Amino acid sequence: MSLRLRKVPTASGATAVQIVTKRHGKLTVIEHLGSAHTPAPLAALEEAGRERINESPGQLSLDLDTGNKVSAGSRRRVKGSASRLLIDTIRTAYDRLGFRVVDDEAFFQLVLARIVEPTSKSDSIRVLDELGADTKHRSTFTRCLQRVNADAYRETIAEKCFDYSVATTGISLILYDVTTLYFEAEKEDELRKVGYSKERRVDPQIVVGLLVDRTGFPLEIGCFEGNKAETFTMIPIVKGFQDRHGVTDMVIVADAGMLSAANLKAIDDAGLRFIVGSRQTKAPNDLATFFTWNGTNTDDGQLVDTLTPRATVALNKNRTLTRAEPVWSPEDHPHAWRAVWQYRRKRAVRDRETLNLQRNRAMRIIDGDSKPKAARFVKAKGSTKVFDEAGYDKAVGLAGWKGYVTNIAANVMSANDVVGSYHDLWHVEQSIRMSKTDLRARPIFHRTRDAIEAHLTVVFTALAVSRFMQEATGMSLKKIVTTLRPLREFVGEIDGHELVFPPELPASAAKLIENVENFRPGPGH
Secondary structure, eight states, X not given: OOEEEEEEEOTTSOEEEEEEEEETTEEEEEEEEEEESXXXXXXXXXXXXXXXXXXXXXXXXXXXXXXXXOOTTOOEEEEEEEOHHHHHHHHHHHHHTTGGGXXXXXXXXXXXXXXXXXXXXXXXXXXXXXXXXXXXXXXXXXXXXXXXXXXXXXXXXXXXXXXXXXXXXXXXXXXXXXXXXXXXXXXXXXXXXXOOOTTOOOSOEEEEEEEEETTSOEEEEEEEETTSOGGGTHHHHHHHHHHHHTOOOOEEEEOGGGOOHHHHHHHHHTTOEEEEEOOGGGHHHHTHHHHHHHOSOOOTTOEEEEEEESSSOOOOGGGGGSSSOOOOOTTTOTTEEEEEEEEOHHHHHHHHHHHHHHHHHHHHHHTXXXXXXXOTTEEEETTEEEEOHHHHHHHHHHTTEEEEEEOOOTTTSOHHHHHHHHXXXXXXXXXXXXXXXXXXXXXXXXXXXXXXXXXHXXXXXXXXXXXXXXXXXXXXXXXXXXXXXXXXXXXEEETTEEEEEOOOOOHHHHHHHHHHHHOXXXXXX
16 A cells, blocks of 8 residues: 655645545545644654654554553654743743743733734734643733733833842943834824824824833833823833832933933932933034134044033133133032033044035025925025025034033043943833834734733833843844744654654754853843
């Protein structure tokens, strides 16, 4: 009798593997080996089928742990498979962070699905089934999302994130940034509103603020109305973090978007320190003394430690009469902050390229080659538009300069350290990119504030677990998932006896798992 394998599609979208023979011109199924949705388990079924076909009658035997022998006529089948190594590795990171204190398996599974393949809560069930997790029922996940807010899961997770950061990096320097998440909705509500969008969208959106430590590990997340100005989001999140953990001494670092007199005063009044990016338009005033004595040509890396006005009170005009810059202190300069400016030649090249593009755009508008619109360096002169030569020349002269505003005295932090601390902001920007891309934070399937807040708690937790694994392995989240997900454990049955077949473990995967299990970050890691 001639036997061969046959693969046929099933109603569920899987592929079934069968052993068949041809009798009287018709195919007859001898044995159904099982079905699979993905290539790895399908390959295992095919291999099991080939072994079954190649074994001749009377020679098929297999020693079991029970001591039984399997005869040629025994029943062999694959019962299922699971990406157990991936699930266990993510659970290890989850537990190492102390998140098991949230005693809710459904919540862990939502975090697991968000890390592996972020999708809707409904479709997360498919992801979990394909992973081979002991997937909870849809209604269980619905009740879980209700518990997330009612039982303050976010606060519990944030406490553990704080403990982890204190034990490793420390929270002397924390970074803040915001992003917007839009909805494909026709109408606004009390939360989802049309507002300023960095992506220049006009859809209803929410504003999300993220606070991280200097490595990008998340500490706090907050959600605001879509039309709320970015400058009004920082204080509530920082104050919430401060009150939750009793923090009295830390440095807040944020970009120029957070530069408002009210924000800086509120942080200063709270006894906290800050480093905030300044705007280049402030350079002529802040650097007046330096430019008076040195002109606009300067060396790469030049630092100028000076003052900038707190609000509407101008700096002393007579300060340019002496070459020495004033040394800031809160007592001597109650109406000013410390400003550190740095010139970098590489930045100047980029700035001039941008200015040249802006000049060309302005000229096209003036020449009538482009539709009239607001543009830099275009100004009205009577009824005509002319190029603002003076404004352009001034901007070219400031190319390469970047400013930083702080309330930290020079005897506490040097100008170079102020600049270096600010440049750590890329970590929070990276965490925001991870949440928006790798974890797909946009809650497009949620409508109510409670559902959106619960969704952000899942994303916040997934971001913390992902950051831990990245730090432990030195690998991207995508690389971690794609390395471990195909390594599936198979469960088979022979004559009623269940056998587990672990995957062959490549050295790279073994090292990855070992690094997560044994990671012991120390202070300043």
